[in-house]
Amino acid sequence: MDDNKVKRAINPIYFKQYNTLTDSGFYKMLFEKKYLIPHKTDIVTPEQIIIEAKKIPFISYPYEWSFLQYKHAALLTLKIQKLCLEHNFVLKDASAFNISFHQGKPIFIDTLSFDFYQENNPWIAYKQFIQHFLGPLVLTKYYGHHHLKTLANNLEGISLRTLSKSLPLKSYLSPTILTNIHLLASFDKKYESDKKTVSNNLSKSSQIKLIDGLYDYILTLSVNEKTEWDDYYNQINYKETAYQFKKEVVKDWFKSIKGKSLIDIGGNDGAFSRELKDGAQFVIVADVDANAVEQNYKQLMKNREKSILPIVIDILNPPASYGFNNQECSSFMDRVIDQHLDGCLALAVIHHITLSGNVPFKLSAQFFSQMAPNLLIEFPTRDDSWVRFLLDSKREFKDHFDFYNEENFEKEYAVYFEIMKKEKISDSERILYSLKRL
Amino acid sequence: MIPLYFDPGTGALIVQFLAAAIAGILLFYRTVLQKIKSFLGLKNKKEVDFMDEVDAEEDKE
Numbered sequence: 001m002d003d004n005k006v007k008r009a010i011n012p013i014y015f016k017q018y019n020t021l022t023d024s025g026f027y028k029m030l031f032e033k034k035y036l037i038p039h040k041t042d043i044v045t046p047e048q049i050i051i052e053a054k055k056i057p058f059i060s061y062p063y064e065w066s067f068l069q070y071k072h073a074a075l076l077t078l079k080i081q082k083l084c085l086e087h088n089f090v091l092k093d094a095s096a097f098n099i100s101f102h103q104g105k106p107i108f109i110d111t112l113s114f115d116f117y118q119e120n121n122p123w124i125a126y127k128q129f130i131q132h133f134l135g136p137l138v139l140t141k142y143y144g145h146h147h148l149k150t151l152a153n154n155l156e157g158i159s160l161r162t163l164s165k166s167l168p169l170k171s172y173l174s175p176t177i178l179t180n181i182h183l184l185a186s187f188d189k190k191y192e193s194d195k196k197t198v199s200n201n202l203s204k205s206s207q208i209k210l211i212d213g214l215y216d217y218i219l220t221l222s223v224n225e226k227t228e229w230d231d232y233y234n235q236i237n238y239k240e241t242a243y244q245f246k247k248e249v250v251k252d253w254f255k256s257i258k259g260k261s262l263i264d265i266g267g268n269d270g271a272f273s274r275e276l277k278d279g280a281q282f283v284i285v286a287d288v289d290a291n292a293v294e295q296n297y298k299q300l301m302k303n304r305e306k307s308i309l310p311i312v313i314d315i316l317n318p319p320a321s322y323g324f325n326n327q328e329c330s331s332f333m334d335r336v337i338d339q340h341l342d343g344c345l346a347l348a349v350i351h352h353i354t355l356s357g358n359v360p361f362k363l364s365a366q367f368f369s370q371m372a373p374n375l376l377i378e379f380p381t382r383d384d385s386w387v388r389f390l391l392d393s394k395r396e397f398k399d400h401f402d403f404y405n406e407e408n409f410e411k412e413y414a415v416y417f418e419i420m421k422k423e424k425i426s427d428s429e430r431i432l433y434s435l436k437r438l
Numbered sequence: 439m440i441p442l443y444f445d446p447g448t449g450a451l452i453v454q455f456l457a458a459a460i461a462g463i464l465l466f467y468r469t470v471l472q473k474i475k476s477f478l479g480l481k482n483k484k485e486v487d488f489m490d491e492v493d494a495e496e497d498k499e
């Protein structure tokens with residue numbers, strides 16, 4: 001990457017593939033279907049071909065997706081592999097990191113993952129597909145959303161042995177899991193030290209059946225775990241008038257900062273960000289609750305919204321930098337800072353950060369100051385029912401949280417911000433602060 | 439970094455033959471089931487495809 005452009009160099013070893021993929025129109029077909037990020041050939045020399053791919057503003061990683069996003073990323077990979085086979089190509093790797101979300105949809109971002117199909121050869125990336133996609137999805141189906149973060153600890157994908165051992169006995173009753181996970185794990189172990197080449201054992205039509213079978217299975221996968229979000233609307237402790245008032249303040253604030261881009265921390269299903277979609281070109285809506293993020297994703301698919309990117313982020317422990325030299329996947333903070341966003345929205349979140357997360361105002365102020373130069377933050381006072389509940393949960397340590405009040409909030413945030421506006425939300429015990437970074 | 443190299447796994451290449459065979463049986467079974475259902479006049483709930491459907495609608499615009 002240089003000068004904000006995404007460039008890739010192709011060596012002569014891949015010239016034949018690249019030229020065939022280009023000349024046959026296969027790349028073009030993938031662009032038209034919006035399966036693959038578009039690129040153009042930049043420089044051609046006998047030693048190297050340089051291509052320039054379209055830049056995606058914010059790369060999200062698999063461990064930041066909700067279940068449905070993860071599912072769609074898996075299905076897109078299978079769609080591409082099937083299309084490849086029909087045109088005598090093959091996906092030579094099926095890493096979940098090859099997919100990102102752009103304009104409301106998953107998109108394949110690794111232009112050079114394609115190769116020629118060799119007659120009757122099995123799919124070289126099959127094992128990787130299971131380790132990156134099917135494994136985490138099936139674990140989530142049985143044991144809940146935290147398994148969607150599997151790849152953060154295993155960039156290579158989950159080990160097949162661990163995966164097979166973790167699944168319940170009843171999973172053996174599913175022919176798809178039985179063959180694609182349990183049988184695969186035992187075959188993989190059996191042939192562990194055997195590096196013989198295996199070819200010509202699988203006809204193309206059989207491979208397509210394998211892909212179709214996986215596709216149908218993943219399409220019907222669901223996860224049966226309720227999260228806090230599912231009860232959210234019963235828990236809202238403010239009235240409709242306060243809700244409408246808040247929406248108006250958010251809109252006015254965004255107009256006043258003349259913003260084009262935004263991050264919404266604790267943005268839930270994107271209800272408030274959605275109010276800004278006419279003015280905002282790019283909005284990241286981050287929430288800790290996977291079901292809320294999924295709901296947001298469903299809405300943007302339905303409304304065909306292209307500017308919103310919903311991601312699952314625990315703000316108390318956002319994704320770190322992973323991989324060799326800590327440079328393969330950059331941290332959440334680094335990626336957000338790189339965006340130079342115009343605004344940050346933090347509604348109904350500071351009491352969770354401070355009281356549930358035990359993060360002092362000083363540190364949360366520093367955190368928000370890194371997000372964007374403008375911040376709209378909602379401060380529920382000690383009289384708010386949620387705050388009272390959180391304080392009561394501290395039991396005998398409640399006194400340690402006496403600092404939680406308006407005065408201290410303003411004092412600590414003044415280190416990083418200037419208060420531009422302060423408005424009490426009518427019919428509630430909450431205050432909205434519009435802050436500008438110093 | 440050396441791009442795109444990982445061990446495809448000998449076992450994973452062999453097992454695909456079996457996995458494909460089972461998938462073939464399942465697909466056949468489903469097709470037969472659908473045919474019986476449509477013969478009896480029972481409609482299948484069709485899931486909307488998350489990518490192509492959107493594209494097709496966009497093209498109409």
